[in-house]
Amino acid sequence: MNKDNxxxxxxxxxxxxxxxxxxxxxxSEYESYGEKLSNGCLNSDDNLIRLTKHxxxxxxxxxxxxxxxxxxxxxxxxxxxxxxxxxxVGEQKCIIQKYKCKKCGKIFYxxxxxxxxxxxxxxxxVIEYINEIYSVSGNSIYKIQYMLKRFFNVxxxxxxxxxxxxxxxxxxxxxxxxxxxxxxxxxxxKPFFDxxxxxEFDFYKIDKGMFAPAEVVINDLTTGKIYKEGYVNVDLxxxxxxxxx
Ligand SMILES: [Zn+2]
Numbered sequence: 598m599n600k601d602n603x604x605x606x607x608x609x610x611x612x613x614x615x616x617x618x619x620x621x622x623x624x625s626e627y628e629s630y631g632e633k634l635s636n637g638c639l640n641s642d643d644n645l646i647r648l649t650k651h652x653x654x655x656x657x658x659x660x661x662x663x664x665x666x667x668x669x670x671x672x673x674x675x676x677x678x679x680x681x682x683x684x685x686v687g688e689q690k691c692i693i694q695k696y697k698c699k700k701c702g703k704i705f706y707x708x709x710x711x712x713x714x715x716x717x718x719x720x721x722x723v724i725e726y727i728n729e730i731y732s733v734s735g736n737s738i739y740k741i742q743y744m745l746k747r748f749f750n751v752x753x754x755x756x757x758x759x760x761x762x763x764x765x766x767x768x769x770x771x772x773x774x775x776x777x778x779x780x781x782x783x784x785x786x787k788p789f790f791d792x793x794x795x796x797e798f799d800f801y802k803i804d805k806g807m808f809a810p811a812e813v814v815i816n817d818l819t820t821g822k823i824y825k826e827g828y829v830n831v832d833l834x835x836x837x838x839x840x841x842x
Contacts, residue, residue: 656707663703665698665703668699674695674704683722684726719751723761727741730744738762741758779807779809779827781809782807783806811828812827812828
């Protein structure tokens with residue numbers, strides 16, 4: 598049989614029931630909630646069309662317009678390929694449509710940020726699922742890896758899973774820790790009397806951060822990471838209490 602003559606995405610016919618929207622973009626907006634849920638594109642942008650072409654996912658805009666000059670006078674201008682992991686679908690070759698603005702010449706891509714972050718090949722629903730089972734049940738990374746493969750057809754390394762969890766958890770903690778100690782406050786580094794004087798002896802004008810602890814240690818029990826910020830500034834203490842060196 599000559600494979601070139603096959604137009605339908607036959608390579609996946611055995612394990613997936615294909616719908617009209619897999620072939621005709623006019624039908625893509627009728628993709629049901631269940632369909633979106635099953636391939637992990639539930640929260641995708643309304644302006645995003647997903648088609649299945651020759652077994653690959655194909656992403657394009659419903660209404661394309663230039664992000665620079667907002668002109669809708671744009672033409673298709675090639676595409677690029679990304680391999681992404683979707684819930685239930687697993688590893689999937691994705692073809693992303695590129696456009697060129699005829700007015701200003703800007704070349705731009707179909708934005709699929711609603712589905713996956715730029716520097717990541719694991720789609721958001723997979724990451725959400727990983728973090729959900731991790732936080733609810735405290736399952737080990739290897740158990741999560743097994744569950745993903747067994748129930749959702751997603752076969753990724755335990756390092757990838759670990760990075761999904763860490764990137765999701767650590768962003769906040771590191772940020773919070775950095776802001777906690779008094780050294781992060783405006784006006785830090787002066788003896789308290791000077792600060793009070795500068796605030797015209799109005800206690801409430803002083804940055805609240807000045808009353809924070811000098812040193813803060815946060816121990817993240819889920820990752821085992823320790824965040825230490827700030828330190829006891831002995832010189833400043835001596836200055837504040839009028840102690841000579
Ligand atoms: Zn333009």
